[in-house]
Amino acid sequence: MKKRLLLLAVLVHTVTLVFAQTPTKFNIKGIAIDSGNAVMPFATVMLLQPKDSTLVNFGRTDENGAFEFKNVKKANYILKISFVGYIPFQIDVKPVDGAVNDLGQLKLKPIAKELMEVVVKTARAPLNIKGDTIEYNAASFKVPPGSSVEDLLRKLPGVQIDQDGNIKAQGQDVKKVTVDGKSFFGNDPKAATKNLPADAITKIQIFNDKSEQAKATGVDDGKKEKTVNLELKDDFKKGGFGKVTAALGTDERAELKGNYNRFDTKQQFSVLGLGNNINQTGISRDDFQDFRGSQANNWGDEADFGFSSGVRFFYDNDTEESISIPVGGRNFQGFSENYAGGANYNYDTKKTKFSSNYYYNQTQQLVSKKSERENFLSNNNSFKTDEDSYQNRISRNHRVSLRFEQQIDSLNTLVLIGNGRMGDGTTKFNSLQEIYRNGSTTKSNQTTINNFNEFNSTAIALIGLYRHKFKKKGRNFAASVTYNYNISDGEASQSSVNELFGAPVGSIPANINQINFTNSPRNLVKSSLLFVEPLSKKFFSETFYNFSLRRDAVDRNVQTTDGIRIDSLSNYYNNDFMFNRFGTNVRYNHKGVNISFGLAAQHFHFDGNFARSKNATDVQHISRDIFAWIPASSINIDLKNNRYLWADYTKEVSEPAIKDLQPIIDNSNTLYIRVGNPNLLPMSTHRAFVGYNMFNPGSFTNMFFNLNYGYNINQVIYNQTVDPVTLVTTAMPTNISGGQNLGSYLGFGFPLKKTKSTLNLNAGTNISKNLIYINNVLNTTRNNNYNFGFRLDLTPSDKFTFYANGNFGITNTKYSINTTQNQQIFNHTLGAEMNIALPAGIYFSSNLNYRISKNERFGFNQHIPILYASMYKILGKAKKAEIRLSGYDLLKKNIGINQYAYQNFVSTEQTQTLSRYFMLSFTYNMRGVSAKMRRQGWF
Amino acid sequence: MIVYERQEFWSKIIGQLTYLSNEEKDRVKQTWGKNDEGWKSKTKMYFNANESLLTNLEEASEYGWSSRTEDYYIYRNYEKEKKIELIEMLGKTYVLEDSLRAPNWKVLNQIKDVAGYICMKAVTEDTVKHQKITAWFTGDIPVSGGPERFYGLPGMILELEINDGDVVITASKVEFKKLEGKELALPKLKGKKIKDADYDTIIAKHIKDSIKSYRNPYWAIKY
Structure with missing residues (x-):
């Protein structure tokens, strides 16, 4: 640019020769000197437009402090000279005749x-220069938390x-x-400076203001008063929002929910509550995020280091509730009544983060179900079970x-986490099986079964995490300790009456009339260590050690209704599981290529004691040691232009579930008896995965592809033996190898017309191939599933949007022992979803979901269209309220139908579920209601 | 050589996207706002009296994961008033060759210290992205360069702020050493050839399309 000035000068010079008569150009020159009259070489000289300080030209002074702008256009300018340590000099330049x-x-x-020294170098505050006075931003001066403005002022140069x-x-x-230009504190200047906290202030201005008298009279008496103005921080990080929705509907449907959040720079407090009988069991992901605020995502809380795969614990009780707040309602079939409420408090600073919350929820679920199930035996034999059942389950959790x-x-860094849950409930179950x-x-x-079950359970999970970074970049250490305690206590009364038609009397399975008392405490202690060492710029090694010790005990007492203990069904056991894993991983990372290979040695030790009762002397003992090598590898490559390629291979080893290991008989369903198998081996699975995806943000095109394969070794399957007379099935877990599955997916998305349709x-x-033994004959079930789908988004304007999607799937199921049962399921x-914005803030939105299930072998052909429509109006100027009329399942077709085809059976279930109802709802949202014309998300 | 550190404050940026509801903005603010220390990335620039070349600085992350940094080469020759830029964006690689045309800077009366240099303040506006640009330049380094695509002041720009702190680019290291010659060499120029005007059109079109589709345009281009 300096050169340009010269080039320009030469150019203009020749031009001036031609137009010498018209003096539209002139030169500006001068010499910069300091207060001691010494010349200032190499100072920056700028020529600005007086109107808005736009830079017109610039240069530097020479060794003699002299500068000259040659042949500049005749106009008014501001000339500015700057040099380190000097107040930038500024002068108006007017065109002269010469x-x-x-x-x-x-x-x-x-x-x-x-x-x-103090302001510029130490506090790094910008200096604002107005003529001879200099202002600066006082927020750059660090004072300890809790300091008052007075303490802050003391630090400022020139202030005493x-x-x-008293302030000078x-x-x-x-x-x-x-404060913010207004006198809030009367005439005493100390009131503000002594009382206001320093961190509420963003800027301090010290300037000469006209005297009060001059302001009142409008006559400038020339007196200036020193004034301090404190500017409060803008409330960028402070706020509160909340919303409440109340709805009433036909069929006694109702919903009430609300939440409120308040937050400032350090703290956040939120409350929420909900109650409904429209199957909304949990809070939504968004509501959860609002509730937990800055603590909604804590990525680093994972306490298990090393390969993510490799070990998996099975817990016995499938219905056990999670220890964390349930998010997102599951697709529940039946009727449910739900209540929940909670409060959350967070305190965050850069160094300390604290979060606490309490959450209560209560659910009552009514499930009325009819099911039909056909089991295939060898020799083309089969039997069909019709079941009509009713379940009423109530559960409460704190x-x-x-x-x-x-x-x-x-x-x-240190992280401590404590989570606890206390719950209780009852389950009533009635069923008739034919x-x-x-x-x-x-x-x-x-x-005929009539069961009633009462349970309560407590769970505690404590985690401590410590992370250390070494001075050497890339070297890291982390350690974690976890303690989990779970206990559940249950009392179940079971009654079932068996009748067998046209069979010998003696072979009828016994009726059951008993009470089960079960107490099962579980303790788990685990610890992990991780050490990351950079081997070179591109290679890292990751070494980890995992240890866990788990002790479970179950005390099950079965009594007759008269209180007499039934020894054959009662049992007591305790198990100790010890797990040790040591492994290392070498990673190569460079320019978007990440490759890792690792190997771990893994050891299980299992000790189990089984007896008929806690005090029994004839204790059976099982002890097992299992050792395995676990390899893992992965490749991730970032290719040019948003294309990614990755592949990985892992081996997972999972220990058998305790329920499956213990040699006891579970007869809670008299027609389906489970027997444990103490000889079970752990199951391992080899998994391989390859994927590719690309996204072009310019053309809005994307493509995904992936392929996955899994092969099971010692898979735990339930071998079934069916008594030919009574048709009672006895299932026993056994290991088998050879089950496998292969999946693939290809997706492609592109705009038909950019921004309008995609x-x-x-x-x-x-x-997949699944193996099972039925009456000691090996049966292979092959499932071949093919699916195809599309999604069309039409968003022609802000007033109308339409989305359509379709998925088509065919599953062919083939059985090896009973080929006549082979079937095809569609x-x-x-x-389709449509949103229309009508005039006067009224919106219409509707949604159709059409499901087709077809299975020709059973003559099953079901079409279920579920139609939802709603009309709503956004009220008020601030758009904070909404009134809405909605109709759910307008065609009254919601019948919970599920079809399964598995190793040796097919089943169809139909659950009575929430069907057509209308609802009128009112929502008030402090932050405004917005019409949902568009779907969320970027893709 | 100057190393610039760029910090992008997404909670602040998202807070300004007009097509998101207040509730969504508050959610972002509440979840991330408090601890938003800015998404950091670095660029480095080699320069002599007449030329400068700026590229993305690749650094192995602390936990040893490397993601590929996009091609980004900004070459300027102040003497010949020429610039060559190799930019990968929107799924394509562009080669931009044009003459230097500095924006209209307004020089203001503020000074502050950046990386040990006393800088003066200058402001301008990005007319394509409609952003307020604040630059701090120092007369002590008499090269009209700067970070990313900014230049044209009477000294090196050491700090640059977009829209009052949405993005802050600060020189974290300023070092003077003899260049060996290779530092200012551009890689092979392969890509679609464009001019300044084309670049502005591409950016403007992408922003327009994205806003129409209710997307954040700045996932795919630099803010």
């Missing part, structure tokens, strides 16, 4: 040394505060302190969670 405007010597004043708190600035008394994170210093043989219409057996296509296959879904 060809040169010589400004002569221009004197630069030095910036006070104190200001330079005496013992009484640049030697003059400060008469007035204003949850408390605490989290504390402390950044001890820049290298050390069995028909080989397609006959005459009933062969019948069982089409996404996808196709996939899933091929599952198709079609969906």
Whole structure:
């Protein structure tokens, strides 16, 4: 640019020769000197437009402090000279008659040394120069938390505060302190400076204001009063929001929910509550995020280091509730009534983060179900079970969670987490099962079950995490300790009556009339260590050690209704599981290529004691040691232009579930008896995965592809033996190898017309092979699934949007022992969503979900269209309220239908569920209601 | 050589996207706002009296994961008033060759210290992205360069702020050493050839399309 000036000068020079007569150009020159009259070489000289300070030209002074702008256009300019340590010099330049405007010597004043040192160098605050006065932002001065503005003022150069708190600035008394330009604190300037916390202030301005008298009279008396103005921080990080929705509907449907959140720079408090009988069991992901605020995502809380795969614990009780707050309602079939409420408090600073919350929820679920199940035996025999059942389950849970994170210093971090849950509930279950043989219409057996179960459970999970970064970049250490305690206590009364038609009397399974008392405590202690070492710039090694010790005990007492203990069904056991794993991983990372290979040695030790009762002497003992090598590898490559390629291979080893290991008989269902197998081996699975995806943000096109394969070794399957007379099935877990599955997926999305319509296509296959023994004959079930889907988004304007999607799936199931049962299942879904904005803030939105299930072998052909429509109006100028009329399942077709085809059976279930109802709802949202015309998300 | 550190404050940026509801903005603010220390990335620039070349600085992350940094080469020759830029964006690589055309800077009366240099303040506006640009430049380094695509002041720009702190680019290291010659060499220029005007059109079109589709345009281009 400097050169340009010269080039320009040469150019203009020739031009001036031609147009010598018209003096539209002139030169500006001068000499920069300092206060000691010494010349200032190499100072920056700028020529600005007076209107808005736009830079017109610039240059530097030479060794003699001289500068010259040649042949600049005749106009008014501001000339500015700057040099380190000096107040930038500024002068107005007017065109002169001659060809040169010589400004002569221009004197630069030095910036006070104190200001330079304290403000600019130490506090790094910008200096604002207005003529001869200099202002600066006081927020750059660090004072300890809790300091008052007075403490802050003391730090500022040129400000003195005496013992009484009187303020002097640049030697003059400060008469007035204003906040945001207003005098809040009367006439006492100390009131503000002593009482306001320093961290509420963003800026301090010290300036000369006109005297009060001058302001009142409008006559400037020339007196200036020193004034301090404090600018409060803008409330960027402070706020509160909340919303409440109340709804009433037909069929006694109702919903009430609300939440409120308040937050400032350090703290956040939120409450929420909900109650409904429309199957909304949990809070939504968004509501959860609002509730937990800054603590909604804590990525670093994972306490298990090393390969993510490799070990998996099975817990016995599938219905056990999670220890954390349940998010997102599951697709529940039946009727439910739900209540929940909670409060959350977070305290966050850069170094310390604390979070606590309490959450209560209560659910009552009514499930009324009819099911039909056909079991295939060898020799083309089969039997069909019809079941009519009713379940009423009530559960209540209190949850408390605490989290504390402390950044001890820049290298050390400590995280402590405590979660607890206390719950209780009851389950009532009634069922009538009827069995028909080989397609006959005459009933062969019948069982009536009446069970009632009461339970309570407590769970505690404590985690401590410590992370340390070494001075050497890339070297890291982490350690974790976890303690889990769970206990559940249950009392179940079971009654079932068996009837067998046309069979010998003696072979009828016994009726059951008993009470089970079960107490099962579980303790788990585990610890993990991780050490990351950079081997070179591109190679890292990761070494980890995992240890866990788990002790479970179950005390099950079975009594008759008269209180007499039934020894054959009672049992007591305790197990100790010890797990040790040591492994290492070498990673190569460079320019978007990440490759890792690792190997771990893994050892299980299992000790189990089984007896009929806690005090029994004839204790059976099982002890097992299992050792395995676990390899893991992965490749991730970032290719150019948003394309990614990755592949990985892992081996997972999972220990058998305790329920499956213990040699006891579970007869809670008299027609389906489970027996444990103490000889079970752990199951391992080899998994491989390959994927590719690309996204072009310019053309809005994307493509995904992936392929996955799994092979099971010692898979735990339930071998079934069916008694030919009573048709009672006895299932026993056994290991088998050879089950496998292969899946693939291809997706492609592109705009048909940019911003107006997008089409996404996808196709996939899933091929699996499952093995099972039925009456000691090996049966292989092959499932071949093919699916295809599309999604079309039409968003022509802000007033109308339309989305359509379809998924088509075919599953072919083939059985090796009973080929006549081979079948083909079709599952198709079609969906459409439409949103229309009508005038006067009224919106219409509707949604259709059409499901088709077809299975020709059973003559099953079901079409279920679920239609939802709603009309809503956004009220008020601030758009904070909404009134809405909605209709759910307008066609009254919601019948919970599920179809399964598995290793040796097919089943169809139909659950009575929430169907057509209308609802009128009112929502008030403090932050405004917005019409949902568009779907969320970027893709 | 100057190393610039760029910090992007997404909670602040998202807070300004007009098409998101207040509730969503508050959610982002509440979840991330408090601890938003800015998404950091670095660039480095080699320069002599007449030329400068700025590229993305690749650094192995602390936990040893490397993601590929996009091609980004900004070359300027102040003497010949020429610039060559190799920019990968929107799924394509562009080669921009044009003459230097500095924006209209307004020089203001504020000074502050950046990386040990006393800098003066200058402001301008990005007319394509409609952003307020604040630059701090120092007369002590008499090269009209700066970070990313900014230049044209009477000294090196050491700090740059977009929209009052949405993005802050600060020189974290300023070092003077003899260049060996290779530092200012551009890689092979492969990509779609464009001019300044084309670049502005591409950016403007992408922003327009994205806003129409209710997307955040700045996932795919630099803010």
